[in-house]
Amino acid sequence: MPAMRRAKRALAVGATIGVSLLTLAVPAHADKTPPGGAGSVGGGSASGDADDQNVSAEASGSTVKTDTHNNGKGPSVGPLTPAGNWTPPACWYAPKYSAADFKKLEEHTWSLESTGYEWDAQQRDHYAGGHPYKDFNLAKADKGYWWTSDVNTSFPPGWDSCNKEPFWVDNGTPPPADAPQAVTPQILAEIAYASVRVPDTHVTLAPDGATKVNLPTWTWLDKTNFKPVSVRAYVPLTGMNATTTAKPVALKLEPGTADAETYPASGECTFNADGSIGTPYAKGDADKTPPCGLTYLRASGDNGPYRLKATITWEISWTGTGQPSPKKLPEGTFGTTQDVTVDEIQAVNR
Template identity: 50%
Template sequence: MLPVVPRRQWLTVAGLAFPCALIAPAAHADVDPGGGNEGGPVKQAGSRDGKTLTSRIVYSGSTKGTAAKSSGGFTPVDDWSPPECWYEPKWTPAEFSEEFKKDWDIPNASGVGQAYALAKDYYVNGHPYKDFNKSETSKGIWWDEVRDKARADAGDPAAFACDTATFWVKNGEAPKVKNAVTPEILAELAYNQIRVPDTQVSLAPQNTTKVNLPTWAWLDKAQFKPVSVTASLNAGGVNVQATTTAKPVALKLEPGTEDAETYPASGKCTINNDGSIGEKYTKGMADETPPCGIKYLRSSDGGSFKLKATVTWQISWTGTGGAGGNLPDGTFGTTQDINVQEIQAVNR
């Protein structure tokens, strides 16, 4: 395969600078990681210049809209993030020819003609490709970049880091560029699609407690279970998939005030052997110390404290060809109101 050409090498022609949108003849799909499937596969789509473009990656599983209490994606630890951009097989030679014409159907702005001549020379005139490689139809496919729409819209420079111009890949060959779709890339993208339920812990007493009275907290194993998302791509001779699974492993309690104690002192409740966290309160346990819980040291003065419960999820993945591994843990937390009252005493 001939070497791919970075877009940035086309940014200046005869001393004139041109916008990337004019220099890169191929259209680019912006992918919204928050799209839902409401129970079925979903193709993530975005738009550019009024045209709707679609990534060919399909997601299924515990994506937004499928959970009984749909919430959102968790936050990766260690400042890790899924790919902001990547490359997919996009067009046959005939399709790329049409896309090329659409992108260059623009007003004849100053300098654009020179940039167009460069692109046409590269893809049409045989330096190195002739007529979009139509003579090689069915022997390969054109690949191009896809961006994470949310990050691109936010102006994140990383979303624009995939700057290699549209490139040709022969059937059976692996692209020699970073972030070309592989099972691992799909696993990382699936990570960004996983949606977990709200962390609504069970409490005793529930929602209203007393000063210096231990409040028991627990999560039942039936509600506290692994979730997964599968990302798959079957296009242009590429057929790969990966399933990313999030397994809950710990719960952290933050009382919402410094005037409180947690059980254990770190506030981190570990998972039990049966998959639950903490211990369900039953009658007769009032004098015991909860394995997971809180004790408030002052009242909430008629208001409430915001108890935050954050679950840590351990992430692993498996993919095509026996590939697999681990990804950074993720955390997701929600809050619930706790009313703390003074214990009333009667003086005789």
């Protein structure tokens, strides 16, 4: 019963992780691990700090780590919502332990007798007694690694589909067929996708704060606030890696009421060549149609301001091991709302 096995293993590892994994962390090769800015994805014990919501951490025994130095920064960043029904992987298999480290971890767990004699005896026979593994494959220590599953806590549905017990994979040999979620460069790219953070889309308005019925409101975004961001995911033990890049490509305006017109009519404003969106309002533009903006046709009234929603679409691509040319992943969006008060134009009778 794989699910029961995994539950027992989780309990055992959870009880010992503080005293064992910190001393049993798999050593990452210096030439394969980027300096700093690394965080774990999935299992393992992590410690670190947060700088502008950009987590920097080192995790013991994690299968995949992320480098977020080029991620979005600031007090108001958030994750992308992928287009359609696509989501990053909920779980995967990847190399996690050397033969010696896995032996130390398992033997320490058994010494605690926290999972019961029968379970421990079964595990000893499986990993050390030759059915099928003998002495944790120490004789092949330089020829492969123990693989296990990790989960993406940001996308929990489906995590229990990775319920295979830890298994050995020789270097250069494909993982077994019953581990279809085995890590690949593309899966790493999709894991990195889940860690991408982008800035909110608070647009500049003119008039600012309050506008008038039938008066065009100019909308724009400064180019310095919106630029490509990227996250790199990698397997410390093997050096397999992928970098996922998000590039802003369009802004969609939703006025918050049907009594409004948008410019363009679709409400979708594309980025200019310099990376900005729209054109800042200048004196004398009051009677012109803005290239990106809207006109409210009815006052917001006593019900409070309209909630203008501005959503940026981000084009997603990745490169990595065996994939030097950018390859696309589904687009993502991130939007925020802001209040817009619309007043009636007051006529003056003389």
